[in-house]
Amino acid sequence: AQTVTQSQPEMSVQEAETVTLSCTYDTSESDYYLFWYKQPPSRQMILVIRQEAYKQQNATENRFSVNFQKAAKSFSLKISDSQLGDAAMYFCAYRSAVGGATNKLIFGTGTLLAVQP
Amino acid sequence: DGGITQSPKYLFRKEGQNVTLSCEQNLNHDAMYWYRQDPGQGLRLIYYSQIVNDFQKGDIAEGYSVSREKKESFPLTVTSAQKNPTAFYLCASSILGVHGYTFGSGTRLTVV
Numbered sequence: 001a002q003t004v005t006q007s008q009p010e011m012s013v014q015e016a017e018t019v020t021l022s023c024t025y026d027t028s029e030s031d032y033y034l035f036w037y038k039q040p041p042s043r044q045m046i047l048v049i050r051q052e053a054y055k056q057q058n059a060t061e062n063r064f065s066v067n068f069q070k071a072a073k074s075f076s077l078k079i080s081d082s083q084l085g086d087a088a089m090y091f092c093a094y095r096s097a098v099g100g101a102t103n104k105l106i107f108g109t110g111t112l113l114a115v116q117p
Numbered sequence: 118d119g120g121i122t123q124s125p126k127y128l129f130r131k132e133g134q135n136v137t138l139s140c141e142q143n144l145n146h147d148a149m150y151w152y153r154q155d156p157g158q159g160l161r162l163i164y165y166s167q168i169v170n171d172f173q174k175g176d177i178a179e180g181y182s183v184s185r186e187k188k189e190s191f192p193l194t195v196t197s198a199q200k201n202p203t204a205f206y207l208c209a210s211s212i213l214g215v216h217g218y219t220f221g222s223g224t225r226l227t228v229v
Contacts (some may be wrong), residue, residue: 006159009157033216033217035217037217042222043205043223044220044222045209045218045220047217047218050216050217072187079140091159091160093184093217095216095217103148103160103165103167103211103213104150104164104165104175105150105209105217105218106146106159106162107159107161108159109151109157109158109159110159
């Protein structure tokens with residue numbers, strides 16, 4: 001079975017600085033998707049960024065980018081120019097893309113990011 | 118606007134009672150999911166459904182039941198058999214074979 005591990009329960013960053021959140025996963029599959037979700041204090045889950053495993057290029061969305069290392073099964077999230085609104089819980093998630101597989105997302109335990117003014 | 122609506126936002130249950138959490142979507146998504154969120158444990162899958170009138174158990178289905186009589190609706194019943202039901206419950210939906218989920222805003226269930 002696939003698992004997702006986030007080893008940093010809490011992180012802190014100064015406003016305008018850069019922070020990297022770590023995520024590792026375990027799978028025997030070669031085709032899959034990886035995601036980062038943000039959960040602010042409102043508890044609404046928001047998709048931050050998505051990466052297809054077959055793509056070598058790292059995904060970017062404005063100030064958010066990932067470092068996808070397929071061989072190492074690592075999927076870190078970098079937040080540049082951190083803003084107060086980035087303070088939230090961040091979840092890493094995995095979904096199989098194997099034919100016939102369900103759409104189930106498997107989540108890590110989350111990293112709580114604090115942004116200091 | 119399309120989206121997922123969960124109700125109620127807060128729910129209180131007495132021990133021994135069954136309660137039903139509502140989840141409705143107007144996104145025309147095929148698949149729907151229920152997750153439970155506890156501090157320090159991330160999101161754990163309770164049940165999911167990929168088509169109407171069919172659903173599958175997730176990792177923590179004991180003490181829960183669901184139905185999928187309509188594409189738009191996927192209610193979750195927390196039964197008295199669920200020993201520790203106090204948690205935050207999230208409903209989500211997705212298009213089969215495509216990417217991530219759209220989430221509802223959640224229901225906070227408290228046993229009193």
